[in-house]
Amino acid sequence: MLMQKKLRPMKMLVVLFLLLVLSNAVELNVKENEGECEYKPTLDPRPHSVSILEFGAVGDGKTLNTIAFQNAIFYLKSFADKGGAQLYVPPGKWLTGSFNLTSHLTVFLASGAVILGSQDSSNWGIIEPLPSYGRGLELPGARYQSLINGYMLRDVVITGDNGTIDGQGSVWWYWISSHSLNYSRPHLVEFIASKDIVVSNLTFLNAPAYHIHPVYCSNVQVLNISVFAPPESPLTVGIVPDSSDKICIENCNITTGYDAIALKSGWDEYGIAYGRPSTSIHIKQVYLQASFGSALAFGSEMSGGISDVLVEHLHLHDSLTGIEFRTSRGRGGYIKEIILSDIEMENVHTAFGATGQSGSHPDDKFDPDALPVLSQITLRNVAGRNITLAGSFIGIQESPFTSICLSNVSLSVSSGSATSWVCSYVLGFSEFVFPEPCPDLETSFSNSSLACFSLLNSNGHAAAL
Ligand SMILES: *[C@@H]1O[C@H](CO)[C@@H](O)[C@H](O)[C@H]1NC(C)=O
Ligand SMILES: *[C@@H]1O[C@H](CO)[C@@H](O)[C@H](O)[C@H]1NC(C)=O
Ligand SMILES: *[C@@H]1O[C@H](CO)[C@@H](O)[C@H](O)[C@H]1NC(C)=O
Ligand SMILES: *[C@@H]1O[C@H](CO)[C@@H](O)[C@H](O)[C@H]1NC(C)=O
Ligand SMILES: *[C@@H]1O[C@H](CO)[C@@H](O)[C@H](O)[C@H]1NC(C)=O
Ligand SMILES: *[C@@H]1O[C@H](CO)[C@@H](O)[C@H](O)[C@H]1NC(C)=O
Ligand SMILES: *[C@@H]1O[C@H](CO)[C@@H](O)[C@H](O)[C@H]1NC(C)=O
Ligand SMILES: *[C@@H]1O[C@H](CO)[C@@H](O)[C@H](O)[C@H]1NC(C)=O
Numbered sequence: 001m002l003m004q005k006k007l008r009p010m011k012m013l014v015v016l017f018l019l020l021v022l023s024n025a026v027e028l029n030v031k032e033n034e035g036e037c038e039y040k041p042t043l044d045p046r047p048h049s050v051s052i053l054e055f056g057a058v059g060d061g062k063t064l065n066t067i068a069f070q071n072a073i074f075y076l077k078s079f080a081d082k083g084g085a086q087l088y089v090p091p092g093k094w095l096t097g098s099f100n101l102t103s104h105l106t107v108f109l110a111s112g113a114v115i116l117g118s119q120d121s122s123n124w125g126i127i128e129p130l131p132s133y134g135r136g137l138e139l140p141g142a143r144y145q146s147l148i149n150g151y152m153l154r155d156v157v158i159t160g161d162n163g164t165i166d167g168q169g170s171v172w173w174y175w176i177s178s179h180s181l182n183y184s185r186p187h188l189v190e191f192i193a194s195k196d197i198v199v200s201n202l203t204f205l206n207a208p209a210y211h212i213h214p215v216y217c218s219n220v221q222v223l224n225i226s227v228f229a230p231p232e233s234p235l236t237v238g239i240v241p242d243s244s245d246k247i248c249i250e251n252c253n254i255t256t257g258y259d260a261i262a263l264k265s266g267w268d269e270y271g272i273a274y275g276r277p278s279t280s281i282h283i284k285q286v287y288l289q290a291s292f293g294s295a296l297a298f299g300s301e302m303s304g305g306i307s308d309v310l311v312e313h314l315h316l317h318d319s320l321t322g323i324e325f326r327t328s329r330g331r332g333g334y335i336k337e338i339i340l341s342d343i344e345m346e347n348v349h350t351a352f353g354a355t356g357q358s359g360s361h362p363d364d365k366f367d368p369d370a371l372p373v374l375s376q377i378t379l380r381n382v383a384g385r386n387i388t389l390a391g392s393f394i395g396i397q398e399s400p401f402t403s404i405c406l407s408n409v410s411l412s413v414s415s416g417s418a419t420s421w422v423c424s425y426v427l428g429f430s431e432f433v434f435p436e437p438c439p440d441l442e443t444s445f446s447n448s449s450l451a452c453f454s455l456l457n458s459n460g461h462a463a464a465l
Contacts, residue, residue: 037250039248046085046104047079049086049108050087051087052068055069057069059093061116064096064097066097066099069096070100073105076105079104080104084155088108090113094114095116096117097120098125100150100151102153103155104156105156105157109159109163109165110163112163114165115164117208118168119168121144121172124147128142130266131270133270135363137184141183142183144184144185146188149191150194153195153197154195157197158199159201164202165189167204168206169208169229172208172209173208187210189212193217195218196219197219199212199223199225200224202225204227205228205229206233211229211256212227213240214244214247216243217245221250222239222248224250225252228255232291238260239260241281242265242301243278245281248282249282249284250282250283252285255288258290260290260295262297263281265278265305266301266304266333269330269362271301271331272367274304277304277306279307281308284312286313290321293321294322294323294353295314295316295319295348298325298338301331305335306338309337309338313342314342315344315345316346317346321350322343322351322384323343323352325401327356327359327372328372329368329372331372334373335373335375335377343379343383343384345385346384346386347385347386348386349388352393353392354377354401374401375401379404379405380407380409382409384412386412388413393422406433407432408431410433421441422438427440427441427443
């Protein structure tokens with residue numbers, strides 16, 4: 001506030017300067033980001049391959065194979081410096097509890113191979129909470145370890161000929177709903193502090209909570225997978241890039257109870273202290289359905305920041321919310337420099353949501369003055385059929401959402417345009433948007449922040465000046 005007053009006589013100059021800085025920055029981001037899905041991993045065959053059968057596994061869906069998986073991977077560790085190795089999982093139903101992967105490893109699931117998660121909670125390990133969360137997500141203290149884990153690894157591929165990894169999560173959904181769990185639910189696949197990861201050509205079913213969770217990771221490619229959990233499965237999520245960078249999610253079909261894809265980066269004071277953002281993320285060509293959540297969500301845990309995200313060719317259907325930005329006082333952090341382009345939606349209750357009142361706090365030690373920033377969000381080329389509410393943008397009084405830019409958006413809204421947008425503490429710019437947005441999203445160019453305007457031009461230049 002003080003600074004603005006001082007600078008007032010130089011306002012024009014400042015505006016021009018900012019424009020230069022911001023448009024350059026944004027152009028750079030877009031250019032950098034275009035790489036994440038363009039770089040295609042070279043999946044050279046590993047020089048060594050063993051079958052899980054060689055370790056005594058039985059594919060009858062009843063015999064517990066945890067030890068076979070652990071032994072196979074322990075054996076394959078010795079090939080790490082010889083070009084790595086492949087663990088082959090043949091057709092069959094391979095019941096197992098949690099196990100850990102190793103570096104320079106490919107796990108290949110043949111057509112008809114199904115890895116089944118044990119429905120006995122004692123077959124899942126218990127591990128420390130993540131430092132950026134400070135506790136389990138659902139219950140304080142420790143958490144269950146995921147079914148398939150990577151910890152500080154590099155060069156790991158989980159792939160196959162459309163094999164399946166099925167968490168058989170119904171027991172966990174029942175336990176969490178009936179408050180009988182002692183620790184937070186596990187995920188299906190989790191990579192912690194790992195790099196150069198590929199997950200491709202598989203089907204993931206019925207995770208206890210998240211299906212694929214890369215956290216503190218770099219260079220993760222999730223390609224050509226399907227994810228399915230039934231609509232009534234409580235808070236099941238598809239893919240959750242969390243405090244991770246250089247992520248590509250391409251050609252995936254995801255149906256879940258809660259969010260299909262959620263980008264996160266830690267929780268309140270723990271996420272702020274850990275300080276690792278989710279950035280350089282590219283999502284393209286995905287079909288998403290989130291019956292009781294958002295097809296694509298940002299947050300609500302975003303305390304390490306989320307930036308430089310490019311999303312294109314999104315198909316969203318039969319969901320509560322299409323695209324949602326969630327945050328809250330106490331989160332700190334930011335969600336900024338996000339471009340979403342070429343989006344089709346049908347049968348979605350709320351097409352776009354942004355809220356500053358979402359989610360709970362890990363404990364009472366959070367700082368209520370840690371205000372999150374939400375800015376520079378561009379949504380363009382959107383067509384929606386059978387939408388109930390076009391948009392709900394509810395910012396925070398002391399930290400309004402700014403530079404929300406809408407361009408070429410056409411939604412057929414069933415509620416009638418009078419009530420189709422809800423806005424408070426939000427500022428944005430729009431062009432060719434139907435139904436007509438609330439005035440807060442139609443501020444003139446000179447009042448809206450300038451960065452989005454350069455993004456609205458297809459060539460990335462602030463040509464309108
Ligand atoms: C698996 O890795 C975790 C670290 O993420 C470790 O705590 C656990 O002991 C490992 N389990 C086995 C069986 O090696
Ligand atoms: C996707 O995976 C399926 C098997 O699940 C495979 O048949 C298909 O060729 C893959 N497509 C691409 C583009 O890799
Ligand atoms: C992959 O497997 C799933 C489940 O077995 C099946 O529903 C799906 O149609 C298969 N996809 C392809 C491309 O073969
Ligand atoms: C939680 O702990 C109690 C007491 O130790 C135990 O009886 C119960 O089976 C545990 N719940 C689960 C789901 O493991
Ligand atoms: C997916 O499967 C197809 C067909 O087998 C294969 O050509 C492609 O290389 C695989 N892609 C990945 C990333 O695993
Ligand atoms: C996803 O669904 C679309 C449309 O139904 C289909 O064309 C595509 O092959 C599917 N992709 C996968 C990975 O199953
Ligand atoms: C419109 O979308 C809603 C979900 O928002 C769905 O319940 C309803 O069946 C859809 N109507 C039609 C005609 O598809
Ligand atoms: C507007 O968006 C639609 C898709 O919703 C697209 O087909 C059309 O080309 C876009 N128009 C412009 C001028 O980009």
